[in-house]
Amino acid sequence: MAEVVVLFLTLCVQLLALPIYVLSYLGIWEPFCKKKFFPFFLEKFTVDYNQKMLRQKQDLFRNMMEFADPSGKLTVLEIGTGTGSNFQFFPPNCRVICTDPNPHFQERLAKSMVQNKHLEYGQFITTSGEALSQVPDASVDVVVSTLVLCSVKNVEAVLREVCRVLKSGGAFYFLEHVTADHSSWSFFWQRIYSPTWKLLFDGCYLTRETWADIEKASFSEIKLQHIHVPLQWTPIQPHIIGYAVK
Structure with missing residues:
Protein backbone atom coordinates (compact mmCIF):
# COMPACT_ATOMS: atom_id res chain seq x y z
CA MET A 1 0.00 0.00 0.00
CA ALA A 2 2.81 2.42 0.90
CA GLU A 3 4.44 1.86 -2.49
CA VAL A 4 1.19 2.66 -4.25
CA VAL A 5 0.90 5.94 -2.31
CA VAL A 6 4.49 6.85 -3.18
CA LEU A 7 3.86 6.13 -6.86
CA PHE A 8 0.61 8.11 -6.88
CA LEU A 9 2.17 11.17 -5.21
CA THR A 10 5.23 10.95 -7.47
CA LEU A 11 2.97 11.07 -10.51
CA CYS A 12 1.10 14.06 -8.99
CA VAL A 13 4.37 15.98 -8.59
CA GLN A 14 5.38 15.07 -12.15
CA LEU A 15 2.00 16.26 -13.42
CA LEU A 16 2.51 19.64 -11.73
CA ALA A 17 5.91 19.88 -13.44
CA LEU A 18 4.56 18.67 -16.80
CA PRO A 19 5.63 21.79 -18.77
CA ILE A 20 9.25 21.21 -17.70
CA TYR A 21 9.03 17.54 -18.66
CA VAL A 22 7.75 18.60 -22.09
CA LEU A 23 10.59 21.10 -22.50
CA SER A 24 13.03 18.38 -21.46
CA TYR A 25 11.59 15.99 -24.04
CA LEU A 26 12.00 18.69 -26.71
CA GLY A 27 15.64 19.25 -25.69
CA ILE A 28 14.97 22.82 -24.51
CA TRP A 29 15.06 22.51 -20.72
CA GLU A 30 18.60 21.25 -20.12
CA PRO A 31 20.40 24.07 -22.05
CA PHE A 32 18.14 26.67 -20.43
CA CYS A 33 18.66 25.13 -16.97
CA LYS A 34 22.45 25.09 -17.28
CA LYS A 35 22.74 28.58 -18.80
CA LYS A 36 20.04 30.56 -17.00
CA PHE A 37 17.91 28.86 -14.35
CA PHE A 38 20.40 26.87 -12.29
CA PRO A 39 23.13 29.58 -12.02
CA PHE A 40 20.45 32.12 -11.03
CA PHE A 41 18.85 29.74 -8.52
CA LEU A 42 22.17 28.70 -6.99
CA GLU A 43 23.30 32.29 -6.52
CA LYS A 44 20.14 33.07 -4.53
CA PHE A 45 20.07 29.76 -2.68
CA THR A 46 23.66 29.88 -1.47
CA VAL A 47 23.18 33.28 0.18
CA ASP A 48 20.41 31.82 2.36
CA TYR A 49 22.30 28.55 2.81
CA ASN A 50 25.45 30.31 4.02
CA GLN A 51 23.44 32.32 6.52
CA LYS A 52 21.87 29.17 7.96
CA MET A 53 25.15 27.22 7.84
CA LEU A 54 27.53 29.99 8.93
CA ARG A 55 28.73 28.32 12.13
CA GLN A 56 29.01 24.87 10.58
CA LYS A 57 31.04 26.15 7.63
CA GLN A 58 33.31 28.21 9.87
CA ASP A 59 33.95 25.16 12.04
CA LEU A 60 34.46 22.88 9.03
CA PHE A 61 37.15 24.98 7.38
CA ARG A 62 38.76 26.29 10.57
CA ASN A 63 41.73 23.89 10.49
CA MET A 64 42.55 24.01 6.77
CA MET A 65 45.97 25.57 7.37
CA GLU A 66 47.02 22.41 9.20
CA PHE A 67 47.33 20.83 5.76
CA ALA A 68 49.56 23.54 4.26
CA ASP A 69 52.91 22.49 2.80
CA PRO A 70 56.15 22.93 4.84
CA SER A 71 56.58 26.47 3.46
CA GLY A 72 53.14 27.47 4.79
CA LYS A 73 51.49 27.62 1.36
CA LEU A 74 48.05 26.05 0.95
CA THR A 75 46.68 25.00 -2.44
CA VAL A 76 42.94 24.26 -2.53
CA LEU A 77 41.08 22.55 -5.36
CA GLU A 78 37.33 23.08 -5.23
CA ILE A 79 35.13 20.66 -7.16
CA GLY A 80 31.94 22.24 -8.45
CA THR A 81 32.89 25.75 -7.36
CA GLY A 82 29.64 27.17 -8.72
CA THR A 83 29.25 30.79 -7.61
CA GLY A 84 32.19 30.72 -5.19
CA SER A 85 30.05 30.64 -2.08
CA ASN A 86 32.80 28.99 -0.01
CA PHE A 87 35.51 31.56 -0.70
CA GLN A 88 34.71 33.64 2.39
CA PHE A 89 35.51 30.64 4.60
CA PHE A 90 38.94 29.83 3.12
CA PRO A 91 42.08 31.06 4.94
CA PRO A 92 43.91 34.17 3.65
CA ASN A 93 46.51 33.83 0.90
CA CYS A 94 45.68 30.25 -0.01
CA ARG A 95 45.63 29.48 -3.74
CA VAL A 96 42.28 28.25 -5.06
CA ILE A 97 41.85 26.21 -8.23
CA CYS A 98 38.20 26.34 -9.35
CA THR A 99 36.50 23.59 -11.35
CA ASP A 100 32.93 23.20 -12.53
CA PRO A 101 31.36 21.37 -15.48
CA ASN A 102 29.02 24.33 -16.09
CA PRO A 103 30.87 27.26 -17.75
CA HIS A 104 27.89 29.55 -17.23
CA PHE A 105 28.87 30.11 -13.58
CA GLN A 106 31.93 32.13 -14.55
CA GLU A 107 30.27 35.57 -14.46
CA ARG A 108 28.96 35.02 -10.92
CA GLY A 122 44.32 29.81 -10.36
CA GLN A 123 42.73 29.03 -13.70
CA PHE A 124 39.03 28.13 -13.89
CA ILE A 125 38.83 24.60 -15.30
CA THR A 126 35.60 23.56 -17.01
CA THR A 127 35.41 19.90 -16.10
CA SER A 128 33.49 17.40 -14.02
CA GLY A 129 34.73 15.93 -10.76
CA GLU A 130 35.26 12.60 -12.49
CA ALA A 131 37.70 14.09 -15.02
CA LEU A 132 40.35 16.19 -13.28
CA SER A 133 43.12 15.23 -15.72
CA GLN A 134 44.32 18.84 -15.95
CA VAL A 135 45.25 18.67 -12.26
CA PRO A 136 48.54 16.76 -11.72
CA ASP A 137 48.90 13.85 -9.30
CA ALA A 138 49.62 14.77 -5.66
CA SER A 139 49.55 18.51 -6.43
CA VAL A 140 47.03 19.99 -3.99
CA ASP A 141 46.85 20.16 -0.20
CA VAL A 142 43.07 20.29 0.13
CA VAL A 143 40.07 19.35 -2.01
CA VAL A 144 36.66 20.85 -1.21
CA SER A 145 33.22 19.60 -2.23
CA THR A 146 29.99 21.15 -0.94
CA LEU A 147 26.58 20.19 -2.36
CA VAL A 148 28.31 18.60 -5.36
CA LEU A 149 28.44 14.83 -4.89
CA CYS A 150 24.64 14.75 -5.07
CA SER A 151 24.76 15.56 -8.78
CA VAL A 152 27.91 13.94 -10.15
CA LYS A 153 27.42 10.91 -12.39
CA ASN A 154 29.81 8.66 -10.45
CA VAL A 155 30.70 9.42 -6.82
CA GLU A 156 33.28 6.62 -6.66
CA ALA A 157 35.11 8.01 -9.72
CA VAL A 158 35.14 11.51 -8.21
CA LEU A 159 36.65 10.22 -4.97
CA ARG A 160 39.33 8.34 -6.92
CA GLU A 161 40.27 11.61 -8.59
CA VAL A 162 40.26 13.39 -5.22
CA CYS A 163 42.70 10.85 -3.82
CA ARG A 164 44.86 11.09 -6.94
CA VAL A 165 45.30 14.88 -6.87
CA LEU A 166 45.76 15.13 -3.08
CA LYS A 167 49.24 15.13 -1.63
CA SER A 168 49.99 12.46 0.94
CA GLY A 169 48.52 13.73 4.20
CA GLY A 170 46.21 16.14 2.36
CA ALA A 171 42.52 16.50 3.21
CA PHE A 172 39.17 16.26 1.46
CA TYR A 173 36.54 18.57 2.99
CA PHE A 174 32.87 17.79 2.32
CA LEU A 175 29.41 19.11 3.15
CA GLU A 176 26.74 17.18 1.26
CA HIS A 177 23.04 16.50 1.51
CA VAL A 178 22.21 12.79 1.65
CA THR A 179 19.35 10.35 1.93
CA ALA A 180 17.24 10.46 5.07
CA ASP A 181 16.71 7.54 7.41
CA HIS A 182 14.63 5.01 5.47
CA SER A 183 12.02 4.80 8.23
CA SER A 184 11.44 8.57 8.28
CA TRP A 185 8.86 10.82 6.65
CA SER A 186 11.77 12.76 5.13
CA PHE A 187 12.78 9.70 3.11
CA PHE A 188 9.14 9.17 2.09
CA TRP A 189 9.04 12.65 0.56
CA GLN A 190 12.54 12.36 -0.91
CA ARG A 191 11.36 9.36 -2.93
CA ILE A 192 8.33 11.28 -4.18
CA TYR A 193 10.24 14.41 -5.20
CA SER A 194 13.32 12.60 -6.54
CA PRO A 195 12.56 12.27 -10.29
CA THR A 196 11.33 15.85 -10.66
CA TRP A 197 14.01 17.27 -8.36
CA LYS A 198 16.71 15.65 -10.49
CA LEU A 199 15.25 17.26 -13.61
CA LEU A 200 14.82 20.70 -12.04
CA PHE A 201 18.20 20.93 -10.34
CA ASP A 202 20.70 19.76 -12.93
CA GLY A 203 20.88 16.06 -12.06
CA CYS A 204 20.73 16.34 -8.26
CA TYR A 205 19.93 13.02 -6.52
CA LEU A 206 18.07 13.12 -3.20
CA THR A 207 18.72 9.61 -1.92
CA ARG A 208 22.47 9.02 -2.17
CA GLU A 209 24.31 7.40 0.75
CA THR A 210 27.40 9.48 0.10
CA TRP A 211 28.98 8.69 3.46
CA ALA A 212 29.29 5.05 2.39
CA ASP A 213 31.26 6.06 -0.72
CA ILE A 214 33.61 8.23 1.37
CA GLU A 215 34.14 5.40 3.85
CA LYS A 216 35.04 3.02 1.01
CA ALA A 217 37.53 5.43 -0.60
CA SER A 218 41.29 5.34 0.02
CA PHE A 219 41.47 7.66 3.04
CA SER A 220 43.55 6.92 6.11
CA GLU A 221 41.32 8.91 8.49
CA ILE A 222 37.74 10.18 8.27
CA LYS A 223 35.96 12.66 10.54
CA LEU A 224 32.29 12.60 9.54
CA GLN A 225 29.08 13.75 11.19
CA HIS A 226 25.43 13.41 10.21
CA ILE A 227 23.54 16.67 10.78
CA HIS A 228 20.09 18.10 10.09
CA VAL A 229 20.12 21.44 8.28
CA PRO A 230 17.31 23.98 8.95
CA LEU A 231 16.09 24.20 5.34
CA GLN A 232 12.36 24.13 5.94
CA TRP A 233 10.07 22.71 3.27
CA THR A 234 12.91 21.10 1.33
CA PRO A 235 13.89 17.43 1.02
CA ILE A 236 17.62 18.16 1.51
CA GLN A 237 17.76 18.62 5.28
CA PRO A 238 19.85 15.47 6.06
CA HIS A 239 23.55 16.28 5.55
CA ILE A 240 27.00 14.91 6.22
CA ILE A 241 29.88 17.18 7.14
CA GLY A 242 33.56 16.59 7.82
CA TYR A 243 36.91 15.86 6.22
CA ALA A 244 38.98 12.85 5.25
CA VAL A 245 42.77 12.61 5.22
CA LYS A 246 44.68 10.79 2.50
Missing part, protein backbone atom coordinates in the same frame (compact mmCIF):
# COMPACT_ATOMS: atom_id res chain seq x y z
CA LEU A 109 32.22 33.36 -9.92
CA ALA A 110 34.20 36.40 -11.07
CA LYS A 111 32.02 38.57 -8.80
CA SER A 112 32.83 36.34 -5.81
CA MET A 113 36.54 36.55 -6.61
CA VAL A 114 36.39 40.35 -6.51
CA GLN A 115 34.61 40.17 -3.15
CA ASN A 116 37.20 37.77 -1.70
CA LYS A 117 40.56 39.37 -2.38
CA HIS A 118 42.13 37.54 0.56
CA LEU A 119 42.63 34.56 -1.78
CA GLU A 120 44.81 33.84 -4.81
CA TYR A 121 43.07 32.26 -7.78
Whole structure:
Protein backbone atom coordinates (compact mmCIF):
# COMPACT_ATOMS: atom_id res chain seq x y z
CA MET A 1 0.00 0.00 0.00
CA ALA A 2 2.81 2.42 0.90
CA GLU A 3 4.44 1.86 -2.49
CA VAL A 4 1.19 2.66 -4.25
CA VAL A 5 0.90 5.94 -2.31
CA VAL A 6 4.49 6.85 -3.18
CA LEU A 7 3.86 6.13 -6.86
CA PHE A 8 0.61 8.11 -6.88
CA LEU A 9 2.17 11.17 -5.21
CA THR A 10 5.23 10.95 -7.47
CA LEU A 11 2.97 11.07 -10.51
CA CYS A 12 1.10 14.06 -8.99
CA VAL A 13 4.37 15.98 -8.59
CA GLN A 14 5.38 15.07 -12.15
CA LEU A 15 2.00 16.26 -13.42
CA LEU A 16 2.51 19.64 -11.73
CA ALA A 17 5.91 19.88 -13.44
CA LEU A 18 4.56 18.67 -16.80
CA PRO A 19 5.63 21.79 -18.77
CA ILE A 20 9.25 21.21 -17.70
CA TYR A 21 9.03 17.54 -18.66
CA VAL A 22 7.75 18.60 -22.09
CA LEU A 23 10.59 21.10 -22.50
CA SER A 24 13.03 18.38 -21.46
CA TYR A 25 11.59 15.99 -24.04
CA LEU A 26 12.00 18.69 -26.71
CA GLY A 27 15.64 19.25 -25.69
CA ILE A 28 14.97 22.82 -24.51
CA TRP A 29 15.06 22.51 -20.72
CA GLU A 30 18.60 21.25 -20.12
CA PRO A 31 20.40 24.07 -22.05
CA PHE A 32 18.14 26.67 -20.43
CA CYS A 33 18.66 25.13 -16.97
CA LYS A 34 22.45 25.09 -17.28
CA LYS A 35 22.74 28.58 -18.80
CA LYS A 36 20.04 30.56 -17.00
CA PHE A 37 17.91 28.86 -14.35
CA PHE A 38 20.40 26.87 -12.29
CA PRO A 39 23.13 29.58 -12.02
CA PHE A 40 20.45 32.12 -11.03
CA PHE A 41 18.85 29.74 -8.52
CA LEU A 42 22.17 28.70 -6.99
CA GLU A 43 23.30 32.29 -6.52
CA LYS A 44 20.14 33.07 -4.53
CA PHE A 45 20.07 29.76 -2.68
CA THR A 46 23.66 29.88 -1.47
CA VAL A 47 23.18 33.28 0.18
CA ASP A 48 20.41 31.82 2.36
CA TYR A 49 22.30 28.55 2.81
CA ASN A 50 25.45 30.31 4.02
CA GLN A 51 23.44 32.32 6.52
CA LYS A 52 21.87 29.17 7.96
CA MET A 53 25.15 27.22 7.84
CA LEU A 54 27.53 29.99 8.93
CA ARG A 55 28.73 28.32 12.13
CA GLN A 56 29.01 24.87 10.58
CA LYS A 57 31.04 26.15 7.63
CA GLN A 58 33.31 28.21 9.87
CA ASP A 59 33.95 25.16 12.04
CA LEU A 60 34.46 22.88 9.03
CA PHE A 61 37.15 24.98 7.38
CA ARG A 62 38.76 26.29 10.57
CA ASN A 63 41.73 23.89 10.49
CA MET A 64 42.55 24.01 6.77
CA MET A 65 45.97 25.57 7.37
CA GLU A 66 47.02 22.41 9.20
CA PHE A 67 47.33 20.83 5.76
CA ALA A 68 49.56 23.54 4.26
CA ASP A 69 52.91 22.49 2.80
CA PRO A 70 56.15 22.93 4.84
CA SER A 71 56.58 26.47 3.46
CA GLY A 72 53.14 27.47 4.79
CA LYS A 73 51.49 27.62 1.36
CA LEU A 74 48.05 26.05 0.95
CA THR A 75 46.68 25.00 -2.44
CA VAL A 76 42.94 24.26 -2.53
CA LEU A 77 41.08 22.55 -5.36
CA GLU A 78 37.33 23.08 -5.23
CA ILE A 79 35.13 20.66 -7.16
CA GLY A 80 31.94 22.24 -8.45
CA THR A 81 32.89 25.75 -7.36
CA GLY A 82 29.64 27.17 -8.72
CA THR A 83 29.25 30.79 -7.61
CA GLY A 84 32.19 30.72 -5.19
CA SER A 85 30.05 30.64 -2.08
CA ASN A 86 32.80 28.99 -0.01
CA PHE A 87 35.51 31.56 -0.70
CA GLN A 88 34.71 33.64 2.39
CA PHE A 89 35.51 30.64 4.60
CA PHE A 90 38.94 29.83 3.12
CA PRO A 91 42.08 31.06 4.94
CA PRO A 92 43.91 34.17 3.65
CA ASN A 93 46.51 33.83 0.90
CA CYS A 94 45.68 30.25 -0.01
CA ARG A 95 45.63 29.48 -3.74
CA VAL A 96 42.28 28.25 -5.06
CA ILE A 97 41.85 26.21 -8.23
CA CYS A 98 38.20 26.34 -9.35
CA THR A 99 36.50 23.59 -11.35
CA ASP A 100 32.93 23.20 -12.53
CA PRO A 101 31.36 21.37 -15.48
CA ASN A 102 29.02 24.33 -16.09
CA PRO A 103 30.87 27.26 -17.75
CA HIS A 104 27.89 29.55 -17.23
CA PHE A 105 28.87 30.11 -13.58
CA GLN A 106 31.93 32.13 -14.55
CA GLU A 107 30.27 35.57 -14.46
CA ARG A 108 28.96 35.02 -10.92
CA LEU A 109 32.22 33.36 -9.92
CA ALA A 110 34.20 36.40 -11.07
CA LYS A 111 32.02 38.57 -8.80
CA SER A 112 32.83 36.34 -5.81
CA MET A 113 36.54 36.55 -6.61
CA VAL A 114 36.39 40.35 -6.51
CA GLN A 115 34.61 40.17 -3.15
CA ASN A 116 37.20 37.77 -1.70
CA LYS A 117 40.56 39.37 -2.38
CA HIS A 118 42.13 37.54 0.56
CA LEU A 119 42.63 34.56 -1.78
CA GLU A 120 44.81 33.84 -4.81
CA TYR A 121 43.07 32.26 -7.78
CA GLY A 122 44.32 29.81 -10.36
CA GLN A 123 42.73 29.03 -13.70
CA PHE A 124 39.03 28.13 -13.89
CA ILE A 125 38.83 24.60 -15.30
CA THR A 126 35.60 23.56 -17.01
CA THR A 127 35.41 19.90 -16.10
CA SER A 128 33.49 17.40 -14.02
CA GLY A 129 34.73 15.93 -10.76
CA GLU A 130 35.26 12.60 -12.49
CA ALA A 131 37.70 14.09 -15.02
CA LEU A 132 40.35 16.19 -13.28
CA SER A 133 43.12 15.23 -15.72
CA GLN A 134 44.32 18.84 -15.95
CA VAL A 135 45.25 18.67 -12.26
CA PRO A 136 48.54 16.76 -11.72
CA ASP A 137 48.90 13.85 -9.30
CA ALA A 138 49.62 14.77 -5.66
CA SER A 139 49.55 18.51 -6.43
CA VAL A 140 47.03 19.99 -3.99
CA ASP A 141 46.85 20.16 -0.20
CA VAL A 142 43.07 20.29 0.13
CA VAL A 143 40.07 19.35 -2.01
CA VAL A 144 36.66 20.85 -1.21
CA SER A 145 33.22 19.60 -2.23
CA THR A 146 29.99 21.15 -0.94
CA LEU A 147 26.58 20.19 -2.36
CA VAL A 148 28.31 18.60 -5.36
CA LEU A 149 28.44 14.83 -4.89
CA CYS A 150 24.64 14.75 -5.07
CA SER A 151 24.76 15.56 -8.78
CA VAL A 152 27.91 13.94 -10.15
CA LYS A 153 27.42 10.91 -12.39
CA ASN A 154 29.81 8.66 -10.45
CA VAL A 155 30.70 9.42 -6.82
CA GLU A 156 33.28 6.62 -6.66
CA ALA A 157 35.11 8.01 -9.72
CA VAL A 158 35.14 11.51 -8.21
CA LEU A 159 36.65 10.22 -4.97
CA ARG A 160 39.33 8.34 -6.92
CA GLU A 161 40.27 11.61 -8.59
CA VAL A 162 40.26 13.39 -5.22
CA CYS A 163 42.70 10.85 -3.82
CA ARG A 164 44.86 11.09 -6.94
CA VAL A 165 45.30 14.88 -6.87
CA LEU A 166 45.76 15.13 -3.08
CA LYS A 167 49.24 15.13 -1.63
CA SER A 168 49.99 12.46 0.94
CA GLY A 169 48.52 13.73 4.20
CA GLY A 170 46.21 16.14 2.36
CA ALA A 171 42.52 16.50 3.21
CA PHE A 172 39.17 16.26 1.46
CA TYR A 173 36.54 18.57 2.99
CA PHE A 174 32.87 17.79 2.32
CA LEU A 175 29.41 19.11 3.15
CA GLU A 176 26.74 17.18 1.26
CA HIS A 177 23.04 16.50 1.51
CA VAL A 178 22.21 12.79 1.65
CA THR A 179 19.35 10.35 1.93
CA ALA A 180 17.24 10.46 5.07
CA ASP A 181 16.71 7.54 7.41
CA HIS A 182 14.63 5.01 5.47
CA SER A 183 12.02 4.80 8.23
CA SER A 184 11.44 8.57 8.28
CA TRP A 185 8.86 10.82 6.65
CA SER A 186 11.77 12.76 5.13
CA PHE A 187 12.78 9.70 3.11
CA PHE A 188 9.14 9.17 2.09
CA TRP A 189 9.04 12.65 0.56
CA GLN A 190 12.54 12.36 -0.91
CA ARG A 191 11.36 9.36 -2.93
CA ILE A 192 8.33 11.28 -4.18
CA TYR A 193 10.24 14.41 -5.20
CA SER A 194 13.32 12.60 -6.54
CA PRO A 195 12.56 12.27 -10.29
CA THR A 196 11.33 15.85 -10.66
CA TRP A 197 14.01 17.27 -8.36
CA LYS A 198 16.71 15.65 -10.49
CA LEU A 199 15.25 17.26 -13.61
CA LEU A 200 14.82 20.70 -12.04
CA PHE A 201 18.20 20.93 -10.34
CA ASP A 202 20.70 19.76 -12.93
CA GLY A 203 20.88 16.06 -12.06
CA CYS A 204 20.73 16.34 -8.26
CA TYR A 205 19.93 13.02 -6.52
CA LEU A 206 18.07 13.12 -3.20
CA THR A 207 18.72 9.61 -1.92
CA ARG A 208 22.47 9.02 -2.17
CA GLU A 209 24.31 7.40 0.75
CA THR A 210 27.40 9.48 0.10
CA TRP A 211 28.98 8.69 3.46
CA ALA A 212 29.29 5.05 2.39
CA ASP A 213 31.26 6.06 -0.72
CA ILE A 214 33.61 8.23 1.37
CA GLU A 215 34.14 5.40 3.85
CA LYS A 216 35.04 3.02 1.01
CA ALA A 217 37.53 5.43 -0.60
CA SER A 218 41.29 5.34 0.02
CA PHE A 219 41.47 7.66 3.04
CA SER A 220 43.55 6.92 6.11
CA GLU A 221 41.32 8.91 8.49
CA ILE A 222 37.74 10.18 8.27
CA LYS A 223 35.96 12.66 10.54
CA LEU A 224 32.29 12.60 9.54
CA GLN A 225 29.08 13.75 11.19
CA HIS A 226 25.43 13.41 10.21
CA ILE A 227 23.54 16.67 10.78
CA HIS A 228 20.09 18.10 10.09
CA VAL A 229 20.12 21.44 8.28
CA PRO A 230 17.31 23.98 8.95
CA LEU A 231 16.09 24.20 5.34
CA GLN A 232 12.36 24.13 5.94
CA TRP A 233 10.07 22.71 3.27
CA THR A 234 12.91 21.10 1.33
CA PRO A 235 13.89 17.43 1.02
CA ILE A 236 17.62 18.16 1.51
CA GLN A 237 17.76 18.62 5.28
CA PRO A 238 19.85 15.47 6.06
CA HIS A 239 23.55 16.28 5.55
CA ILE A 240 27.00 14.91 6.22
CA ILE A 241 29.88 17.18 7.14
CA GLY A 242 33.56 16.59 7.82
CA TYR A 243 36.91 15.86 6.22
CA ALA A 244 38.98 12.85 5.25
CA VAL A 245 42.77 12.61 5.22
CA LYS A 246 44.68 10.79 2.50
